[in-house]
Amino acid sequence: MPHRHANRRIGPFAxxxxxxxxxxxxxxxxxxxxxxxALWMHLAIPLLPLLTGIGALAVFAVFAAWRLGxxxxxxxxxxxxxxxxxxxxLGYLLYFTGGASNPFVTLLLVPIALTAAALSVPAVLAVAAxxxxxxxxxxxxxxxxxLPMHGGGFPLHILGMGVNFVITxxxxxxxxxxxxxxxxxxxxxxxxVRERALRDEGILAIATQAAGAAHELNxxxxxxxxLLPELRRxxxxxxxxxxxxxxxxxxxxxxxxxxREMVAFGQAQLSQEAERMSLxxxxxxxxERFQLLRPEAELALDLPDATARLVLxxxxxxxxxxxxxxxxxxxxxxxxxxxxxxxxxxxEHGWLxxxxxxxxxxxxxxxxxxxxxxxxxxxxxxxGLALAEATAERLDGELTAGNTGQGAQxxxxxxxxxxxxx
Numbered sequence: 300m301p302h303r304h305a306n307r308r309i310g311p312f313a314x315x316x317x318x319x320x321x322x323x324x325x326x327x328x329x330x331x332x333x334x335x336x337a338l339w340m341h342l343a344i345p346l347l348p349l350l351t352g353i354g355a356l357a358v359f360a361v362f363a364a365w366r367l368g369x370x371x372x373x374x375x376x377x378x379x380x381x382x383x384x385x386x387x388x389l390g391y392l393l394y395f396t397g398g399a400s401n402p403f404v405t406l407l408l409v410p411i412a413l414t415a416a417a418l419s420v421p422a423v424l425a426v427a428a429x430x431x432x433x434x435x436x437x438x439x440x441x442x443x444x445x446l447p448m449h450g451g452g453f454p455l456h457i458l459g460m461g462v463n464f465v466i467t468x469x470x471x472x473x474x475x476x477x478x479x480x481x482x483x484x485x486x487x488x489x490x491x492v493r494e495r496a497l498r499d500e501g502i503l504a505i506a507t508q509a510a511g512a513a514h515e516l517n518x519x520x521x522x523x524x525x526l527l528p529e530l531r532r533x534x535x536x537x538x539x540x541x542x543x544x545x546x547x548x549x550x551x552x553x554x555x556x557x558x559r560e561m562v563a564f565g566q567a568q569l570s571q572e573a574e575r576m577s578l579x580x581x582x583x584x585x586x587e588r589f590q591l592l593r594p595e596a597e598l599a600l601d602l603p604d605a606t607a608r609l610v611l612x613x614x615x616x617x618x619x620x621x622x623x624x625x626x627x628x629x630x631x632x633x634x635x636x637x638x639x640x641x642x643x644x645x646x647e648h649g650w651l652x653x654x655x656x657x658x659x660x661x662x663x664x665x666x667x668x669x670x671x672x673x674x675x676x677x678x679x680x681x682x683g684l685a686l687a688e689a690t691a692e693r694l695d696g697e698l699t700a701g702n703t704g705q706g707a708q709x710x711x712x713x714x715x716x717x718x719x720x721x
Contacts, residue, residue, distance in 0.1 A: 311378040314417040343445040356388045382410045390433040398441025402460040416478040579607035596629045601643040620687040624655045631659025653711045661702035
């Protein structure tokens with residue numbers, strides 16, 4: 300999606316749309332100029348051929364507007380054809396109004412300037428060649444522009460040059476500024492895509508390391524699960540050691556459960572199948588897992604009943620994103636001697652918002668949100684934020700962070716169109 304929007308901001312489509320607006324301005328300006336010369340200044344210009352040319356340009360303007368509304372892409376050669384039509388109509392009008400001696404002949408340069416800002420070098424050369432041929436023809440073949448009945452042809456020419464200068468300056472300044480701004484936006488979009496690619500590459504490297512570690516840890520965990528029951532039978536009389544061995548066996552089982560969840564998460568990611576459940580079931584499942592990881596945390600949940608009944612198609616990474624945010628919040632609160640963590644869930648205007656608040660020191664104003672290897676919390680790595688932000692972007696959502704009066708706040712916003720069960 301970002302690439303598609305970026306391509307529509309600059310290139311053939313953007314130039315063709317800009318030409319459509321410029322064409323409407325040309326039709327209005329040419330109509331006014333012809334009527335003023337014929338009716339007010341009483342110049343003996345061929346009114347019917349001029350109005351016919353303007354009418355033909357108006358018909359083409361309607362076709363161009365229809366074409367821009369079609370789904371198929373605008374190619375460069377098609378944009379050149381639009382420029383060619385505009386140039387031919389302008390040359391036709393200049394032919395009946397003095398040819399190259401008309402002060403408005405320099406308007407032939409405007410398509411070249413616009414093309415140079417949006418199309419390739421061959422396209423610019425083609426448009427320049429077309430304008431050059433039109434100018435050469437107008438040097439030798441044209442209908443002389445009749446002078447006013449009371450004389451004063453030279454002042455009229457000077458006035459026309461002044462008006463032409465103002466029109467050309469406004470057109471070039473306005474439209475080239477729009478093209479340049481679109482180009483800057485495209486460059487920013489490319490930079491954001493590159494940054495996302497680098498971040499995703501880092502996340503992929505971490506995921507690869509995690510998969511390898513999970514595979515290697517499975518063997519020693521299986522060995523410990525085999526030996527611990529034997530040790531407990533051998534030392535059944537030692538109460539203190541029995542308690543320690545029971546706790547150790549519980550932790551080993553917990554590690555195996557975590558590894559199995561990692562494998563299941565990877566399989567779910569590969570299958571790209573979303574899990575259908577209510578928002579309440581999803582949230583409570585995440586909170587149960589979080590309480591197992593952080594039993595000391597005091598979690599306050601704010602989930603309205605109407606929102607809790609919402610049915611979602613839960614992607615594989617959303618659960619881990621929320622748990623990461625809660626775990627980060629618990630770490631932040633713990634650094635200030637607090638166990639309080641808050642989770643607020645709202646559904647408004649087609650968006651699902653999950654807001655996590657802590658009572659920690661807050662984010663560093665200089666830190667970048669989600670940048671790998673950096674964190675706004677003391678002792679953090681920023682990895683949880685990076686994973687959550689990546690999940691939000693995959694779902695066309697956003698992750699925002701800020702400081703409150705009591706700590707930090709991270710809000711995960713997801714469009715219901717991406718996760719709603721419909």
